[in-house]
Amino acid sequence: MNRRQWFQFGAAAIGALIGLVLAVPGVAYLLSPLLKRRTDDSDFRTLARLGDLVEGQPRSFSIIEEQRDAWVSYPATPVGTVWLVRQPEGASEPVLALSAECPHLACKIKVSGDGKGFLCPCHASFFELDGSRVNRISPRGMDTLEVEPIDPNDPNAEIRVKFHRFRTGTEEKIPLA
Amino acid sequence: MRNRSQFSEWIDARTGLVSRVSGLSEEPVRGGAGLRHVFGSALAGAFLIQLITGLLLMTSYVPSSSHAWGSVWFIEREMMLGWVIRGLHHFGSSAVVILLALHLVQTIVRASYRAPREFNWWLGLIMMFAVLGLALTGYLLPWDQKGYWATRVATNIAGTTPVIGPLAQQVLVGGIEYGNQTLTRLYGLHVGVLPLVIVLALLGHWALARRHGLNGKDRPERTDTYWPSQAFYNLAAIGLVLAILLGVVIYEGGAGLEAPADPTGTDYPARPEWYFLALYQLLNEFESDTEIIGTMVIPGAIVTILFLLPILDRLFPKRLIHFGACALIFGVLGGAGYLMTKALVADWNDAAFILARQEADEQRDRADQLASAHGLPPEGAGYLMARDPLSRGMNLLEANCLSCHAYGGKVRVQMQVAQPSAEDLAAADPSRFADLGEPLSDSVLRALAFALPEDFDAEEITRDASDVTQTTVVLKGRNAGGERVEAELVEGRSHVIVQTEAIQSASDLEGFGTRDWIRGLLEDPSSPKYFGLVPQCSGMTEWKAESQLTPEQLDAVADFFVEYVIPYREGISAAAWELQFEDPENQHPGYEHYMNECANCHFWGLGGADGTGVDAPNLYGWGSDTWTRRMIEEPGARDLYGYLADHEQMPGFEGQLTQEDLDVVIRLLKGDFLPLRASENASAAEPEAAAIAVDAPEQTD
Ligand code: FES
Numbered sequence: 001m002n003r004r005q006w007f008q009f010g011a012a013a014i015g016a017l018i019g020l021v022l023a024v025p026g027v028a029y030l031l032s033p034l035l036k037r038r039t040d041d042s043d044f045r046t047l048a049r050l051g052d053l054v055e056g057q058p059r060s061f062s063i064i065e066e067q068r069d070a071w072v073s074y075p076a077t078p079v080g081t082v083w084l085v086r087q088p089e090g091a092s093e094p095v096l097a098l099s100a101e102c103p104h105l106a107c108k109i110k111v112s113g114d115g116k117g118f119l120c121p122c123h124a125s126f127f128e129l130d131g132s133r134v135n136r137i138s139p140r141g142m143d144t145l146e147v148e149p150i151d152p153n154d155p156n157a158e159i160r161v162k163f164h165r166f167r168t169g170t171e172e173k174i175p176l177a
Numbered sequence: 178m179r180n181r182s183q184f185s186e187w188i189d190a191r192t193g194l195v196s197r198v199s200g201l202s203e204e205p206v207r208g209g210a211g212l213r214h215v216f217g218s219a220l221a222g223a224f225l226i227q228l229i230t231g232l233l234l235m236t237s238y239v240p241s242s243s244h245a246w247g248s249v250w251f252i253e254r255e256m257m258l259g260w261v262i263r264g265l266h267h268f269g270s271s272a273v274v275i276l277l278a279l280h281l282v283q284t285i286v287r288a289s290y291r292a293p294r295e296f297n298w299w300l301g302l303i304m305m306f307a308v309l310g311l312a313l314t315g316y317l318l319p320w321d322q323k324g325y326w327a328t329r330v331a332t333n334i335a336g337t338t339p340v341i342g343p344l345a346q347q348v349l350v351g352g353i354e355y356g357n358q359t360l361t362r363l364y365g366l367h368v369g370v371l372p373l374v375i376v377l378a379l380l381g382h383w384a385l386a387r388r389h390g391l392n393g394k395d396r397p398e399r400t401d402t403y404w405p406s407q408a409f410y411n412l413a414a415i416g417l418v419l420a421i422l423l424g425v426v427i428y429e430g431g432a433g434l435e436a437p438a439d440p441t442g443t444d445y446p447a448r449p450e451w452y453f454l455a456l457y458q459l460l461n462e463f464e465s466d467t468e469i470i471g472t473m474v475i476p477g478a479i480v481t482i483l484f485l486l487p488i489l490d491r492l493f494p495k496r497l498i499h500f501g502a503c504a505l506i507f508g509v510l511g512g513a514g515y516l517m518t519k520a521l522v523a524d525w526n527d528a529a530f531i532l533a534r535q536e537a538d539e540q541r542d543r544a545d546q547l548a549s550a551h552g553l554p555p556e557g558a559g560y561l562m563a564r565d566p567l568s569r570g571m572n573l574l575e576a577n578c579l580s581c582h583a584y585g586g587k588v589r590v591q592m593q594v595a596q597p598s599a600e601d602l603a604a605a606d607p608s609r610f611a612d613l614g615e616p617l618s619d620s621v622l623r624a625l626a627f628a629l630p631e632d633f634d635a636e637e638i639t640r641d642a643s644d645v646t647q648t649t650v651v652l653k654g655r656n657a658g659g660e661r662v663e664a665e666l667v668e669g670r671s672h673v674i675v676q677t678e679a680i681q682s683a684s685d686l687e688g689f690g691t692r693d694w695i696r697g698l699l700e701d702p703s704s705p706k707y708f709g710l711v712p713q714c715s716g717m718t719e720w721k722a723e724s725q726l727t728p729e730q731l732d733a734v735a736d737f738f739v740e741y742v743i744p745y746r747e748g749i750s751a752a753a754w755e756l757q758f759e760d761p762e763n764q765h766p767g768y769e770h771y772m773n774e775c776a777n778c779h780f781w782g783l784g785g786a787d788g789t790g791v792d793a794p795n796l797y798g799w800g801s802d803t804w805t806r807r808m809i810e811e812p813g814a815r816d817l818y819g820y821l822a823d824h825e826q827m828p829g830f831e832g833q834l835t836q837e838d839l840d841v842v843i844r845l846l847k848g849d850f851l852p853l854r855a856s857e858n859a860s861a862a863e864p865e866a867a868a869i870a871v872d873a874p875e876q877t878d
Contacts, residue, residue, distance in 0.1 A: 011409040014413055014416045026230075026233055030233065030236065
């Protein structure tokens with residue numbers, strides 16, 4: 001190696017090293033949101049009593065939770081909405097819980113004008129009362145949420161639901177960690 | 178480059194970039210490549226590091242007085258390697274300042290300010306001010322105690338400029354109060370205006386440097402080109418700077434973050450960053466009427482001379498000016514070094530500073546602990562400490578209550594620092610404490626004699642030499658008022674720290690309003706923890722002497738309080754509340770004992786009897802927030818201690834404490850707070866005791 005080559009090699013090596021020392025923490029820093037896993041601490045929470053629901057008339061309930069937005073903790077505020085649908089007598093589950101978050105692009109789903117189904121106002125996705133798709137705008141039907149088993153004959157039975165979010169725009173229902 | 182790829186040919190044909198770059202890089206370096214030429218490049222490199230880390234920080238920082246601290250805390254503690262990025266940026270500013278000074282010295286020594294490089298010199302000076310401006314504005318951005326107070330000082334210095342000063346200050350601060358506008362304005366300067374100035378000036382500076390070539394002696398035998406020889410040295414210099422920076426960041430564990438800015442706090446020991454310490458000390462060198470000499474005249478004169486240097490060079494003999502310029506720059510650096518050392522030594526010897534610094538450290542750790550545990554309140558970082566019973570609550574308790582009450586066995590400890598001058602020491606009488614058993618040096622005896630009043634009654638002196646770095650002497654005794662006094666000094670230093678403990682004359686408030694407190698009271702009302710030190714409240718002691726209740730029955734009474742009395746709810750009338758005990762089925766076992774034993778003296782609600790004629794406060798809702806608040810605000814109310822003579826009552830605090838302040842005090846009494854981190858406690862088993870110790874070093878002059 002002559003003097004010139006030596007300098008060339010050295011300059012390149014040091015330059016690369018400098019770049020690396022800056023790039024590694026820089027990239028890690030920018031990607032921190034990816035590396036942070038939130039533990040699934042969601043729990044069943046009571047939303048209503050069985051007697052509050054009438055068959056064929058979905059009702060919406062707010063999920064109220066303390067929220068942490070980066071460094072700020074907000075006191076309990078609504079973080080999501082759940083539609084509860086009373087099922088006909090004899091169904092395996094007396095209550096169906098559907099997340100109001102649209103699986104298309106996460107707008108908020110409401111009951112359609114005639115009350116016979118659900119409608120997402122953003123891009124006009126229609127869903128049946130059981131959450132299945134009417135048109136093919138949303139990639140999948142409304143997301144069902146887990147409901148704690150209850151006694152269908154006790155109008156005072158508490159309906160307890162586990163709230164969760166799912167990735168939008170996918171055919172599959174993928175929980176967000 | 179000799180053999181270009183097709184791709185670079187393609188680019189070159191359209192932009193000319195490749196030829197231009199290779200033209201520059203093939204330029205010969207006058208006198209050969211070497212470390213002589215690296216200073217400018219290293220400076221530019223350090224600036225580039227600042228630019229990169231600064232942009233990264235911008236992606237997470239919020240310039241708002243409520244959330245700046247939180248966002249910086251988040252970068253520091255929650256984001257991956259955020260502390261490294263912020264640390265590099267923080268210490269990088271020091272690197273920039275050091276390299277700037279080196280570059281400046283080199284330029285002057287080589288007389289590179291001479292024609293034809295005048296513009297280069299001026300651009301360099303402009304950049305120097307922009308860099309110092311960056312350092313100054315960056316200091317505030319975290320909106321922590323350090324930045325807040327240092328910026329107040331700096332902007333007030335700007336405010337002393339004749340004529341335009343006050344206006345300039347108001348524009349810079351964005352008003353009269355320091356707040357959101359201060360932050361956004363300085364942020365705008367820090368991330369927008371000043372970097373732009375530097376980048377533009379740097380481009381010009383660099384283009385001119387190319388135009389005139391590097392300054393240096395020609396050495397015909399050396400024929401290096403810029404690439405790769407000089408580039409190697411430059412990169413090596415930048416690499417070295419970065420390596421040192423990284424080492425410092427890792428060693429220091431990041432840039433650190435003080436407690437959130439507290440504009441109401443008074444004893445934060447504000448100091449500027451080290452490179453401004455000389456200016457700070459210069460300010461201290463002058464009395465207030467001549468202060469402007471230190472803040473404006475001297476720095477202004479130096480700056481003017483620097484700017485005029487190329488012109489002076491033409492007007493006067495070149496060698497004379499060069500000599501003068503060298504003398505000036507080394508004089509300034511030497512003077513700055515001297516002033517800096519003086520400032521550091523002064524702080525090292527200043528006990529008040531050390532104590533304030535200690536307290537600031539404790540607040541810093543507490544703020545971090547609170548933020549880690551619960552996050553910040555939505556209203557912002559300012560409320561982090563204000564809602565913490567151990568911080569704000571303990572300060573209020575110390576200021577208002579602990580001169581009579583105790584908390585966890587501790588009363589108010591006043592700290593004073595006696596700092597005798599040489600004459601004071603000479604005048605003091607060394608014989609006063611000479612015969613207490615420890616062989617002490619004359620200077621120690623004199624310092625103690627100076628610090629303690631004539632009527633001080635010495636009891637015990639100890640000399641602790643177990644720490645090799647310092648020997649501590651502690652003298653204990655009582656003052657004329659009978660208060661316990663402890664004087665402490667380190668041999669070799671002249672200041673004495675004198676702690677005076679108040680005399681407890683009322684109950685211990687720790688746990689007031691809880692089951693433990695009431696159970697303890699029922700057990701032993703005459704203990705100093707309860708009413709033992711309060712002769713006017715002897716009723717409970719008299720009751721205890723007569724009472725036959727067993728410990729189990731006392732437990733029942735305490736349980737009754739926990740279940741029915743303390744959970745008082747606003748809005749229920751006492752009569753309605755009492756109705757629940759009408760039905761004998763529903764009666765709590767403690768209720769019966771309460772009625773038989775306590776209700777003789779204590780009214781409660783409407784019921785109860787005043788059978789014995791002994792007066793006592795109404796216990797309806799005792800221990801609830803409402804009851805305790807009333808007790809703090811108007812203890813002399815008819816249903817509380819109104820039956821006592823005025824001078825026997827506790828003074829009321831109505832109108833002196835805000836609702837929020839009352840809340841934190843009450844939470845402190847009940848023990849409703851996040852305990853101090855175990856690792857920071859001397860005795861992890863006793864968090865409360867340690868909590869007191871934390872707040873004990875109160876600063877009083
Ligand atoms: S978001 Fe609901 S249809 Fe597009």
